[in-house]
Amino acid sequence: MAREARGVILAAPGEPAVMEPITLDPPGPDEVLVHVEASGVCHTDLHVKRSGGWGLPFPILLGHEGAGHVEEVGRGVTDVAPGDAVVIAWRAPCGKCDACRRGDPRRCSAHLRAGWRAHRASDGATLAPTLRTGTFTDRTIVHAAQAVKMPPEISPEKACLLACGVSTGFGAATTTTPVRPGSTVAVVGCGGVGLSVVAGAKVAGADRIIAVDIAPQKLEWARHFGATDTVDASASDPVEAVRDLTGGVGVHFSFEATGRPEPVEQIVRMLHHAGTATMVGVQGAGARATIDLGDPATGAFENKITLTVSHGGDSLPQYDFPVMARHYLEGRLDLDFMVTKVIGLDDVEAAFDDMQAGRVIRSVIRMDGA
Numbered sequence: 001m002a003r004e005a006r007g008v009i010l011a012a013p014g015e016p017a018v019m020e021p022i023t024l025d026p027p028g029p030d031e032v033l034v035h036v037e038a039s040g041v042c043h044t045d046l047h048v049k050r051s052g053g054w055g056l057p058f059p060i061l062l063g064h065e066g067a068g069h070v071e072e073v074g075r076g077v078t079d080v081a082p083g084d085a086v087v088i089a090w091r092a093p094c095g096k097c098d099a100c101r102r103g104d105p106r107r108c109s110a111h112l113r114a115g116w117r118a119h120r121a122s123d124g125a126t127l128a129p130t131l132r133t134g135t136f137t138d139r140t141i142v143h144a145a146q147a148v149k150m151p152p153e154i155s156p157e158k159a160c161l162l163a164c165g166v167s168t169g170f171g172a173a174t175t176t177t178p179v180r181p182g183s184t185v186a187v188v189g190c191g192g193v194g195l196s197v198v199a200g201a202k203v204a205g206a207d208r209i210i211a212v213d214i215a216p217q218k219l220e221w222a223r224h225f226g227a228t229d230t231v232d233a234s235a236s237d238p239v240e241a242v243r244d245l246t247g248g249v250g251v252h253f254s255f256e257a258t259g260r261p262e263p264v265e266q267i268v269r270m271l272h273h274a275g276t277a278t279m280v281g282v283q284g285a286g287a288r289a290t291i292d293l294g295d296p297a298t299g300a301f302e303n304k305i306t307l308t309v310s311h312g313g314d315s316l317p318q319y320d321f322p323v324m325a326r327h328y329l330e331g332r333l334d335l336d337f338m339v340t341k342v343i344g345l346d347d348v349e350a351a352f353d354d355m356q357a358g359r360v361i362r363s364v365i366r367m368d369g370a
């Protein structure tokens with residue numbers, strides 16, 4: 001049986017993302033073929049393009065924020081069956097690495113993956129799947145542990161957001177650095193991930209959430225997700241503004257969701273004594289930040305701060321994604337508002353433009369053509 005599909009491919013460095021026919025091998029042992037129905041377009045897909053493949057060999061199958069249903073299962077798969085609605089996770093702890101063996105699978109460094117089963121139809125070239133998934137396609141093959149069952153009430157175009165952007169931000173504020181009820185929070189960078197940090201901080205019970213961005217539209221979106229205050233970083237210094245808003249003492253928790261170094265310096269300096277700063281955005285090779293250590297008010301040593309890194313929200317998808325789905329279904333996490341645009345598989349380059357211009361929280365591809 002020929003397994004045919006369409007996929008969005010980066011053929012070589014510097015080339016645009018183009019939709020092409022693809023073929024798939026049968027799923028191997030412990031693998032599943034997922035009929036992808038929707039996929040969010042994430043900043044990391046653009047990062048793969050801009051960074052010359054982000055370590056992957058070309059040609060590359062883009063996309064890593066997909067949802068759909070299981071179509072076929074390989075030998076030994078018992079946890080999911082054809083017809084099950086699933087979100088595809090790019091994290092699936094291996095159980096064997098140092099972190100897994102010491103009982104901390106949220107810090108796994110060797111996630112489970114399927115073999116590379118997709119090929120370009122024109123020449124048979126094997127496609128490297130982005131983040132072990134490859135979801136800008138109507139069919140993809142992943143490890144069964146990456147297929148996370150979803151309640152049928154959540155549609156694929158909302159469920160797919162849990163796979164990366166939402167779980168990354170929400171998880172940063174609830175898992176990596178659990179925000180305490182009644183605390184103060186600042187979030188620098190209010191794209192899809194930063195807005196999800198705001199949403200997570202709200203669900204966690206933060207008293208004040210200060211959103212920082214240079215785009216007025218994003219600050220407005222942040223208020224929708226629970227920000228109590230906003231700072232336009234193009235008009236004032238974000239560190240001073242956050243300190244002013246907190247009576248000079250700074251916030252208990254600060255998050256950076258920009259992937260740029262300068263905001264990392266800022267989230268350290270805007271902290272309350274003994275506060276925690278969390279980096280969420282993916283930093284490029286060569287990125288460097290300078291952290292003041294000794295300033296009596298804001299220095300990292302003097303102020304006894306913790307600076308930490310969230311890896312995609314440090315989520316355990318099989319446990320956390322259904323919890324987040326419940327937050328959505330019970331009205332605490334507004335995934336509907338996150339989907340600014342529904343597009344088709346051949347609109348990926350236009351979606352990258354929209355993302356860079358800050359016109360969308362998320363563009364979501366619907367494989368049936370929107």
Ligand SMILES: [Zn+2]
Nearest residue numbers: 094097100108
């Ligand atoms: Zn592991």
Ligand SMILES: [Zn+2]
Nearest residue numbers: 042044164165
């Ligand atoms: Zn992503």
